[in-house]
Amino acid sequence: MAHPIVDIHTHVYPQSYLDMLRARTTVPYVHDPSSGAASRLIILSSDDNPSIPIDQRGRPVDSSYSDIGVKLAFMQLHGITTSVISLANPWLDFLPPKEAQNWAQRINDDLERICAGVNRPADPDGTRPLHEKTTLFAFGALPLSAPSSGIVAAEIARLKTLSHMRGVIMGTSGLGKGLDDSALDPIWAALQKNDTVLFLHPHYGLPDAAFGGPEATDRYGHVLPLALGFPLETTIAVTRMFLSGVFDRFHQLKVLLAHSGGTLPFLAGRIESCIAHERRFIANGGDTQGPKRSVWDVLKTNIYLDAVVYGEAGLKAAIHASGGPDRLLFGTDHPFFPPLNGKENEEWLSVRTNYTSIEAAFPENKDSMIAVLGGNAVRILNLK
Ligand code: URA
Ligand code: ZN
Numbered sequence: 001m002a003h004p005i006v007d008i009h010t011h012v013y014p015q016s017y018l019d020m021l022r023a024r025t026t027v028p029y030v031h032d033p034s035s036g037a038a039s040r041l042i043i044l045s046s047d048d049n050p051s052i053p054i055d056q057r058g059r060p061v062d063s064s065y066s067d068i069g070v071k072l073a074f075m076q077l078h079g080i081t082t083s084v085i086s087l088a089n090p091w092l093d094f095l096p097p098k099e100a101q102n103w104a105q106r107i108n109d110d111l112e113r114i115c116a117g118v119n120r121p122a123d124p125d126g127t128r129p130l131h132e133k134t135t136l137f138a139f140g141a142l143p144l145s146a147p148s149s150g151i152v153a154a155e156i157a158r159l160k161t162l163s164h165m166r167g168v169i170m171g172t173s174g175l176g177k178g179l180d181d182s183a184l185d186p187i188w189a190a191l192q193k194n195d196t197v198l199f200l201h202p203h204y205g206l207p208d209a210a211f212g213g214p215e216a217t218d219r220y221g222h223v224l225p226l227a228l229g230f231p232l233e234t235t236i237a238v239t240r241m242f243l244s245g246v247f248d249r250f251h252q253l254k255v256l257l258a259h260s261g262g263t264l265p266f267l268a269g270r271i272e273s274c275i276a277h278e279r280r281f282i283a284n285g286g287d288t289q290g291p292k293r294s295v296w297d298v299l300k301t302n303i304y305l306d307a308v309v310y311g312e313a314g315l316k317a318a319i320h321a322s323g324g325p326d327r328l329l330f331g332t333d334h335p336f337f338p339p340l341n342g343k344e345n346e347e348w349l350s351v352r353t354n355y356t357s358i359e360a361a362f363p364e365n366k367d368s369m370i371a372v373l374g375g376n377a378v379r380i381l382n383l384k
Pocket of ligand 2: 009011201258333
């Protein structure tokens with residue numbers, strides 16, 4: 001049998017979620033231009049620039065964001081056999097506390113239903129569904145703004161009872177104070193107890209000032225926030241987790257980092273060096289605990305990296321940092337980064353670039369390439 005190709009980084013906005021965004025007028029929201037032009041998705045704070053007419057803010061949102069048939073066609077076009085779908089950013093982060101639990105259950109049940117519908121056996125009358133050979137699994141969303149961490153932990157436990165769920169997706173804000181917040185301990189504990197993989201994904205980027213303010217957004221669009229803001233956000237978030245001892249307290253935590261860990265593989269040595277020279281840490285004569293394990297150890301035991309980095313140098317850093325190819329997993333970031341020439345039905349440049357980089361990273365080791373393309377995901381996420 002041909003080897004599986006598994007896309008572990010692929011998003012959906014279920015219709016219920018888009019409808020909820022349509023009812024909003026502050027970020028995140030969906031705006032429908034009165035001209036009848038495509039709806040606009042305004043989710044990044046830099047998108048909501050008052051100097052840009054509202055009909056042009058953010059990005060166009062078409063059926064590829066919510067229609068699972070479009071996702072399945074994309075999978076077939078690119079030879080993807082299995083996708084692990086996840087709600088896209090900003091997930092449920094912005095919800096009022098009293099709405100968070102209901103929305104998490106609703107979205108997660110939607111995702112479960114979508115997967116079950118696609119994975120069902122061929123119709124008994126012999127008609128073969130388009131997606132006969134494709135399967136879907138999902139990462140669930142968490143009600144992080146809920147009034148108590150117990151509600152979040154309960155949803156993590158409930159997700160274990162849904163047969164297509166293979167983990168959870170989460171942003172970097174945690175309960176509002178970042179991922180080094182000790183109030184997150186019950187959530188780390190629930191993830192560890194349920195053996196749930198956490199897919200950590202950026203959304204908030206860096207403050208606009210880091211890129212030159214709104215004029216830079218006007219001039220360069222999404223390039224700086226997406227190319228640099230996203231990866232640095234992930235790097236900072238996971239480094240804060242590490243520095244605060246999360247991986248010392250929760251040895252079995254499994255964290256899948258988006259975009260090959262941002263810049264973590266490249267900067268791991270520098271992070272270690274700065275820790276070794278930080279006087280405030282007990283190991284160096286100070287009075288603050290500091291991390292007990294090394295970044296390299298955590299990278300090789302707790303962290304998985306996706307292969308959504310669009311270049312051989314980044315992939316090689318990821319492979320080196322995680323001790324080989326076994327912790328690296330193919331992804332596409334669909335429906336983001338579509339072709340700009342309207343040819344969505346032809347191979348996407350963003351996907352081709354990732355495939356080419358993976359092929360180039362393993363010129364003499366086809367087994368490793370096959371593992372990164374799918375075997376690792378099947379093993380790590382139990383995609384039977
Ligand atoms: N842009 C986003 O907002 N999210 C992604 O996941 C990718 C691009
Ligand atoms: Zn993504």
